[in-house]
Amino acid sequence: MVQASPKRPPTVSVVMPAYNHERFVGDAIDSVLNQTFSDVELIIIDDGSTDATGTIAQSYSDPRIRYHFQENQDAFNALNRGMGLSTGKYISIINSDDVYTLDRIERLLEIQRETAAACIFSDVIPIDDQGEELTQHPWRSWHEINREYYFKTKDLYDGFLHGNYMVTTSNLFLTRELAETVGEFCPLRYLHDYDYIFRILLAAEDKTIYLDDEKLLYYRIHGGNTLSEAAIIGREQDKKIIRQYLLEKCPPHTHGHINTAIDRLITLEHELTKVHARLNREKQIQARHKLSIPTRIANKLQSLLARS
Numbered sequence: 526m527v528q529a530s531p532k533r534p535p536t537v538s539v540v541m542p543a544y545n546h547e548r549f550v551g552d553a554i555d556s557v558l559n560q561t562f563s564d565v566e567l568i569i570i571d572d573g574s575t576d577a578t579g580t581i582a583q584s585y586s587d588p589r590i591r592y593h594f595q596e597n598q599d600a601f602n603a604l605n606r607g608m609g610l611s612t613g614k615y616i617s618i619i620n621s622d623d624v625y626t627l628d629r630i631e632r633l634l635e636i637q638r639e640t641a642a643a644c645i646f647s648d649v650i651p652i653d654d655q656g657e658e659l660t661q662h663p664w665r666s667w668h669e670i671n672r673e674y675y676f677k678t679k680d681l682y683d684g685f686l687h688g689n690y691m692v693t694t695s696n697l698f699l700t701r702e703l704a705e706t707v708g709e710f711c712p713l714r715y716l717h718d719y720d721y722i723f724r725i726l727l728a729a730e731d732k733t734i735y736l737d738d739e740k741l742l743y744y745r746i747h748g749g750n751t752l753s754e755a756a757i758i759g760r761e762q763d764k765k766i767i768r769q770y771l772l773e774k775c776p777p778h779t780h781g782h783i784n785t786a787i788d789r790l791i792t793l794e795h796e797l798t799k800v801h802a803r804l805n806r807e808k809q810i811q812a813r814h815k816l817s818i819p820t821r822i823a824n825k826l827q828s829l830l831a832r833s
Contacts, residue, residue, distance in 0.1 A: 536564040537630055538611030542603035543569055543621035547577040550621040558587055562631035570607045573597030601710040601717040616704050623695040624743035633698045643703040643732035644725050646696040647741040654747045664746055682726050686767060694718040696742055703729055715759040716766060723770040
């Protein structure tokens with residue numbers, strides 16, 4: 526009896542955490558399956574979707590797709606499971622509401638082979654619900670400020686201390702060896718990508734490349750990823766991550782001084798905010814007081830005229 530030879534692992538494993546993105550998941554899947562480089566597997570981890578996300582994902586007959594459902598455990602858990610199931614030499618990530626440019630994987634593989642990079646990410650194109658590029662949006666200003674800071678120093682680590690110009694986990698492309706070295710995504714709901722890129726840089730900064738002049742990812746901005754809750758929790762996580770990875774670059778004997786200084790700066794900022802608010806209230810009271818006497822006189826005259 527002749528046994529079939531084992532299936533050769535694909536070159537690239539694409540991991541897609543998916544949650545309640547029935548409007549967008551088809552575009553995300555199509556952008557992977559229609560890549561100019563086709564030797565890929567697409568591992569979709571449906572993180573407990575309650576809409577038609579799973580139905581849409583399972584409607585594809587392409588043998589490169591592997592679909593798995595789990596109870597909702599947040600994106601970091603879905604990513605970890607998907608990466609654990611991957612078999613490719615390289616691992617690429619795409620969220621279920623983002624879209625790859627059709628040559629993204631081919632281009633990243635070219636760069637990797639030319640440079641032996643362990644991690645590569647590119648610039649991104651922001652799009653709306655309809656897939657149209659957002660040319661006027663506050664996000665663009667935030668992103669450009671982060672990019673401009675990076676361009677000043679061309680220092681990847683320093684640039685990330687200023688802000689996350691990688692933007693999203695969908696922008697991550699790395700070798701399996703680096704993924705195994707860095708380990709799993711940490712249990713942060715909003716900033717697991719920010720934490721992960723710092724750990725990548727600590728492990729292989731000299732083998733990490735930012736294609737700052739190439740836009741190989743469409744990053745979707747919509748109501749579901751601009752929650753008010755994220756504005757608060759995300760900033761709290763942001764502070765912890767920046768402190769943690771600032772200290773990682775400093776000698777241990779300086780950590781006490783640095784923590785003291787950071788805490789004092791935060792306290793001063795809070796105090797300044799309170800002082801400014803108090804001064805503004807006092808100015809408003811003074812302004813109302815100055816207007817009160819003329820206003821009373823005017824009202825009295827108006828009343829007298831009405832009687833005459």
